[in-house]
Amino acid sequence: MTESPAPGTTPSPPGLRQLFTGMLMVALSAFGGGLSAWSQRIIVEQRHWMSNEEFLTGLTVARLFPGPNQINMAVYVGTFFRGLPGALAALAGMLLVPFTLLMGVGLLYFQFHTLPALDRVLAGVVAAAAGMALSMGFKILDQYWKDPMALVLAAVTFVLMTFFHVRLVPLVLVAGPLAMAWYWPRPSHPPAPQGERR
Amino acid sequence: MRLNDLGHLLQVMGTFLGLSLFSLGGGNTLLTEYHHLSVEQYCWLRPSQFADIYALAEAAPGPSSMIVGLLGMGAGWPEGPGWALLSAYGAEIAILLPSTLLMVVACLSWNRLRDSPWRVAFERGLGPITLGILFAVGVKILKTADTNAAGVVVSLLVCVLMLRTRISPLWFMAVAGGLGAFGLINR
Numbered sequence: 202m203t204e205s206p207a208p209g210t211t212p213s214p215p216g217l218r219q220l221f222t223g224m225l226m227v228a229l230s231a232f233g234g235g236l237s238a239w240s241q242r243i244i245v246e247q248r249h250w251m252s253n254e255e256f257l258t259g260l261t262v263a264r265l266f267p268g269p270n271q272i273n274m275a276v277y278v279g280t281f282f283r284g285l286p287g288a289l290a291a292l293a294g295m296l297l298v299p300f301t302l303l304m305g306v307g308l309l310y311f312q313f314h315t316l317p318a319l320d321r322v323l324a325g326v327v328a329a330a331a332g333m334a335l336s337m338g339f340k341i342l343d344q345y346w347k348d349p350m351a352l353v354l355a356a357v358t359f360v361l362m363t364f365f366h367v368r369l370v371p372l373v374l375v376a377g378p379l380a381m382a383w384y385w386p387r388p389s390h391p392p393a394p395q396g397e398r399r
Numbered sequence: 400m401r402l403n404d405l406g407h408l409l410q411v412m413g414t415f416l417g418l419s420l421f422s423l424g425g426g427n428t429l430l431t432e433y434h435h436l437s438v439e440q441y442c443w444l445r446p447s448q449f450a451d452i453y454a455l456a457e458a459a460p461g462p463s464s465m466i467v468g469l470l471g472m473g474a475g476w477p478e479g480p481g482w483a484l485l486s487a488y489g490a491e492i493a494i495l496l497p498s499t500l501l502m503v504v505a506c507l508s509w510n511r512l513r514d515s516p517w518r519v520a521f522e523r524g525l526g527p528i529t530l531g532i533l534f535a536v537g538v539k540i541l542k543t544a545d546t547n548a549a550g551v552v553v554s555l556l557v558c559v560l561m562l563r564t565r566i567s568p569l570w571f572m573a574v575a576g577g578l579g580a581f582g583l584i585n586r
Contacts (some may be wrong), residue, residue, distance in 0.1 A: 232460040234567055258509070265522055266505050267419065268498030269426040269464040276499050280506040288503050292495070299461025300468060304487055306455055307472045308480060314451060323451050324586045325579020328550035329571040330454035332557025334540035337427055338533035339562055344526075351527035358531025362431060363538050369432045373421055373528065380524030386516045 214282040215250055217290040223248060224275050224294030236271045244278060251278070271295070354380055404478050408486050411474045412493040415467060419497035424529035426464040430536045433470055434543060443474040447586065450544045458572050467494040550584040 215223060223243060231239040237260075245256050259281065263273035272295065279291030313319055345351040358376060361367040414436060422429050430453070437443040444452065452473065456466035471490025475483035505512065512518050541554055557571045578584045 228461060236462070262505055262509055263502070264425070266498070266502050267422045268495070268502060269422065269462045271462045272464065272495060273498070273502045276502040277506050280503045285503050288499060292499060296461070299459065300465055300491065303456065303459045303461065303465050303468060304472070304484060306459060307469045307487065308483070310451065310455060311472065311476050311483065314448065321582065321585065322576045322580045323454065324546060324550065325575040325577065325584040326454045326458070326572045327450040327544045328546045328553045328584050329557045329575035330457050331541045331544040332554040332571065333457055333561055333568050334453070335537035335554060335558040336561035338530060338537055339558070341530055341533070345530060351530070354527035355531035355534070358528050359534045362532065362535035368435065369428065369532065370421055376528050377525060380528055381520040384523035385520045
């Protein structure tokens with residue numbers, strides 16, 4: 202993964218400044234949403250830094266490892282070309298504008314959130330946001346329908362957290378290894394072909 | 400006094416450094432933990448403020464994990480806006496640093512990791528746990544929002560619309576904000 206990208210993708214791999222500005226463009230383009238689609242469009246189609254296949258591999262790795270998917274993807278792209286410095290440059294480009302903006306909003310919020318008019322609007326916005334939070338689980342439920350053990354694991358996790366107030370870290374540290382042991386690939390039935398999951 | 404503030408900042412950063420590697424499924428799995436830390440354990444925020452901050456982070460463009468910056472800001476706010484900003488940046492760096500370093504290692508060694516049984520077991524095993532956590536997160540945020548019956552109906556409606564349509568969630572927030580302004584949704 203560290204060697205120069207396959208021929209046909211780009212003649213010269215992007216430097217630190219290009220990684221920074223490229224990710225800045227992704228972040229700015231995605232102001233209306235669709236961060237993932239925009240990073241693919243800019244990295245693969247516009248700048249030809251990676252082939253589509255390389256990009257999709259990156260997305261798989263970004264989703265697998267802990268951390269926000271889009272941030273991980275930026276880190277992957279940066280590391281792919283320039284190692285750790287590249288990762289930091291890409292990360293800075295991705296976060297600079299949105300984070301600065303959010304900090305401005307945050308300062309205004311903490312200064313003015315006691316105003317009754319603002320509080321009334323926020324009460325409504327909060328109701329919509331709660332609906333968005335509620336939809337997250339349903340969004341990935343489909344892929345587990347045919348696996349009864351997965352549904353049992355998910356249900357036990359939900360009940361422990363919601364009704365018994367078990368904290369996340371001990372829960373993952375105990376349930377994680379147990380679930381990994383259950384799903385450890387067995388030689389008797391080989392795992393699905395690479396790249397087919399999700 | 401300043402030394403005290405610095406200690407506070409380091410405590411905030413240490414808390415998030417420790418959580419970073421548990422952000423499964425894109426990071427939203429940490430929301431119940433954020434709620435516990437900021438509302439129940441350290442009392443940086445009141446429950447309604449936590450709900451507000453979650454909504455602001457969802458509405459803002461960019462990765463949703465930026466909510467950690469707002470939590471850090473809430474932690475530092477009593478010491479003034481300057482410390483609040485410092486604490487915000489500190490918290491965000493702390494939550495991103497460990498997962499970023501791990502991602503760099505993952506990228507460099509992916510060819511070896513790809514066919515490892517550890518990777519297969521990790522991916523398949525942690526998936527269902529992530530699913531359970533996300534449902535717990537949804538219920539927790541709904542409880543924290545703590546709106547009247549009309550608000551709960553709106554929440555459920557938005558949940559269905561999120562799953563069935565491709566309408567931008569910003570519209571749902573704008574309409575619901577309007578309902579709040581007219582007093583139809585309150586808390």
